Amino acid sequence: MERFHYNSALEALNDLKKRGYTLDFNLEGDCLQCPQAQLQLNPKDFTIDEVYRFEGMSNPADSSVVYGISSKTGQKGVLVDAYGMYANSVSTEMAAKLKSAYH
Template identity: 80%
Template sequence: MERFHYQSAAEALNDLKARGYTLDFNLAGDCLKCPQMQLQLHPQDFSIEEVYRFEGMSNQDDSSVVYGIASKSGEKGVLVDAYGVYADSMSPEMAAKLKESYR
């Protein structure tokens, strides 16, 4: 997994987009959805190529994670997640997929 160092989530997103991660993914329980392409990716359909964590300067509750995602069919995009915000609405398979990228 390639690693870059960014000062902010916005900086990471801009660079990832410049490097071809052009789609925006959203968590949808048991899959990632991309409204731009009407695409759904289940955990077995994508890999996490890059992950960057950011903590809020004044409030740790403002923490977020930026993922660089690649589908098995070649689409690339980003997912932004706040630490734990979606944990209750995520399938165990999706939670495990996202968690494995922290190793």
């Protein structure tokens, strides 16, 4: 997994977009969805290429994770997810997939 260093989530998002990660994914329980591409990906349908964690400067609970994601069919995009008490509720399979990107 390739790693770059970014000072903010916005910096990571801008660079990922420049490098071809142009779709915006949303977590929807047991899948990732991209309304703009009418795309739905189950955990087996995508790979997490890169992951970056950021903590809020004034509030550690205000933290986020930026994922660079590739689908098996070649689409590339980003997922931004809060962690801590604002994290989305996802399926066990999706949680395991996202967590595996940290190791």
